Amino acid sequence: MTAKTKVGILGSGDVGKQLGRGFARHGYEVMLGSRDPKKLAEWKKEVGAGASTGSFADAARHGEIVILATSGAGTESALDLAGPANFAGKLVLDATNPLDFSRGMPPGLLVGTTDSLSERVQRKLPQAHVVKCFNTVGNVRMIDPKFKEGNPPMMICGNDAAAKKRTEEVLKSLGWPAALDIGNLEGARWLEALVPLWVRTAQALGTFEHAFAPVR
Ligand SMILES: NC(=O)c1ccc[n+]([C@@H]2O[C@H](COP(=O)([O-])OP(=O)(O)OC[C@H]3O[C@@H](n4cnc5c(N)ncnc54)[C@H](OP(=O)(O)O)[C@@H]3O)[C@@H](O)[C@H]2O)c1
Numbered sequence: 001m002t003a004k005t006k007v008g009i010l011g012s013g014d015v016g017k018q019l020g021r022g023f024a025r026h027g028y029e030v031m032l033g034s035r036d037p038k039k040l041a042e043w044k045k046e047v048g049a050g051a052s053t054g055s056f057a058d059a060a061r062h063g064e065i066v067i068l069a070t071s072g073a074g075t076e077s078a079l080d081l082a083g084p085a086n087f088a089g090k091l092v093l094d095a096t097n098p099l100d101f102s103r104g105m106p107p108g109l110l111v112g113t114t115d116s117l118s119e120r121v122q123r124k125l126p127q128a129h130v131v132k133c134f135n136t137v138g139n140v141r142m143i144d145p146k147f148k149e150g151n152p153p154m155m156i157c158g159n160d161a162a163a164k165k166r167t168e169e170v171l172k173s174l175g176w177p178a179a180l181d182i183g184n185l186e187g188a189r190w191l192e193a194l195v196p197l198w199v200r201t202a203q204a205l206g207t208f209e210h211a212f213a214p215v216r
Contacts, residue, residue: 004029008063010056010078012036014139015095016069017043022143024050026173033059035081060086065093065170066128072098072110072117079124088127091163093170094118094188095134095142097195106199109192118188122159129163131156132188133171133179136198137211144175145211152213153180155194157187180214 007023009016012034020032024047032040033056040053052062060066060082070078075096079087098110098117111117122130133156134142145151154171156179158164168179182191194212202208 006062006064007031007067008059008061008065009033009067009069010059010082011067011069011095012040012043013069013071015134015142016067018139018142019067019069019095019134020051021047022174024048025143029062031059031062033057033082056082057086063090065091065166067093067095067134068121069095072096072100075117076120076124079121084125084127087125090128091166092121092125092128092130093133093167094121094130096121097135097192099195106203107196109196111189111192113189113193116186116188116192118157118185118192122185129158129160130185131158131160131163131167132185132191133167136191136194138208141209141211142174147209147211147213150213151175151177152211153178155180155182155191155212157182157185157191159185 005028007028007030009020010033020030024030029050031052031054037053044051044053056078096117099107100110101107118132136155154176164181171179
């Protein structure tokens with residue numbers, strides 16, 4: 001499943017670059033997308049084989065799996081630039097968070113809890129299978145996680161059972177023990193709402209390398 005699966009990543013920030021490095025290391029063919037792909041020349045050189053760069057539309061076309069790693073406020077315009085038709089029938093892993101930094105740190109939420117950015121993404125991409133994934137962990141722990149107290153499952157949600165099953169296969173190929181499926185995409189309201197709490201927890205712990213884990 002991993003060998004040569006094509007992954008398109010929309011986003012040139014820490015998350016896009018980190019996921020791109022990790023997916024390439026695990027044998028996927030990655031294209032990183034940006035409004036300004038020229039600025040990704042260093043990243044492309046660093047990652048080497050299995051890495052390419054392009055526009056948001058190029059990356060969306062390239063991917064059998066497409067990952068969203070754009071800023072919360074910019075995500076919907078990034079999808080417009082990418083062209084919604086380029087996502088039809090594809091698994092879309094949504095790592096974004098609609099964070100509101102207008103009052104500084106720690107952030108609040110742009111969308112609130114009666115909607116979510118993932119649901120907005122799904123409405124823009126009705127033919128895609130959107131799964132919320134990666135948004136509740138820091139980028140340095142997204143691939144081959146090594147948490148001192150043991151690796152938790154990745155919390156995900158989405159409306160399509162087959163897409164979530166495939167997501168779990170992908171996560172396992174990247175070193176995650178399992179996915180914890182919290183239900184349909186409406187659950188993204190609560191996965192996104194965890195992130196302002198995650199930042200406050202980071203401030204209390206003095207590290208951004210933590211994750212939430214359900215314990216029994
Ligand atoms: N940082 C983390 O550890 C972490 C962890 C979990 C989830 N997340 C979430 O992952 C996403 C990416 O985070 P990040 O820190 O890597 O980068 P970021 O600075 O939040 O986002 C950078 C990306 O957003 C795009 N962008 C910004 N404004 C845009 C606009 N108006 N229209 C279209 N595209 C726009 C940029 O495009 P260009 O390439 O054209 O500049 C760039 O690709 C965010 O939603 C964040 O909340 C972050």
